[in-house]
Amino acid sequence: MTKFFLPTAVTLSLFMGGCASNKSLTSQQSGFLNEYSSLKQSPYDPTTLLYIAQDADFASYDNVMVEPVKIIANNEQIKANKGLLKEMSEYMTQKVRNSIRQNPNFKLVTKPQANTAKVEFALTAVTVSHDDREVYQYIPVAFVITEAARASGASDKNARIVVEVRITDANSAKVLGRAVSSQKGEQVAIDQEKKLTLDLLKPALDKIAKRVNERLNEMKKKIKK
Template sequence: MMKFSALSLVLSSALLLAGCASKTPTPSQYSGFLSDYSQLQPAQSASGAPVMRWVSADFNIENYRSVLVERPQFYPAPTPHSQVSQQTLDDIALYLQQAIRLELAGRLRVVEHADRETLVLRSAITAVNLSPEGLKVYEVVPVALVAAAASTAAGTRDLNTEVYVELEVIDGRTSQPMTRVVRKGHGLQLENDSTQLQLNDIKPALDTWAQDARLFKP
């Protein structure tokens, strides 16, 4: 667990408070997984969650008959942490892929290889944030699970969990992007900074992302 002085805690609170209030990821939190972030605009997902999104003017979902859901990446590549094992990271990626496939199967044919009428969905989990309940300190560390500095002062205070994802949908024939989305979701609370994160803790966020993928309307 990272340790911070009292001064660094104060500075973290003052400098990063704006991120705490934001319901959508800010440019400073973009990972670099997507090739272009310049056209992202605030929008709402099908479930009403705030997202940053861009949709190509050429995108017409009626032009497609199938979808290829690539296995989600962790970007940058993760290093297992004391609160998350490699097995948990693998479970998260596999679960998200399967959940999206299951949801989209009711709308498009799910395939293993793209053709001229296929949409290819790429995604990356770019950060997980653990922040003490009720404290206004915010810190996102790409993939690695590191609690905010205030967790030391919080003792056994519950930790809220947030997970960030970036998605891109590509035309299987032209390889041109059709839509890009950056968003975050909320999981279950962890009891304290000694609690191991498990797949079940962030399933609520993963399930919502999968459902929104099915209900998406350009």
């Protein structure tokens, strides 16, 4: 498994946000979704901001395309941590596709067909916090926890991933829904020189894949009622 470690504190940019809230999520806009002002608190998940087009007829979508997951990082980050970013993208893409493949309500397809919804993802940040009620520190997804985190007074923290999702009609490109979500991973012991690895982030990636499947089912059922 590929691991990476950036040894100097100056390589980290720690962005201090507010409490663990949707305001924190919106402050981390990457530009992937293009438009964020329509996002509202999700009725399904308090850690998610959600937009669903009022005229979206999810009952008519029987096929789902899942695009390869993108990692939003600058060129220097990609160059330094290419191996881990590739692992994260491939793992997340496969998990979501497997989840859809096993869903009896949808057929996984690789090309646009009639009644096909396209799902696109971007992993845009890794966050760490003492717990869900305290201040978050936002770290660009390609960075690791180093001496800079210790200098901030951190002890044991929880790793989180911020993901942005866009669902469109695969043929017309009409936006059906958008979401920004923060998912929890494994605890990180800051008092040791911990490298951020795929194994550390897998629990959060697994939750994202599962919840995407659940949200698609819920939206389809809601439209049918």
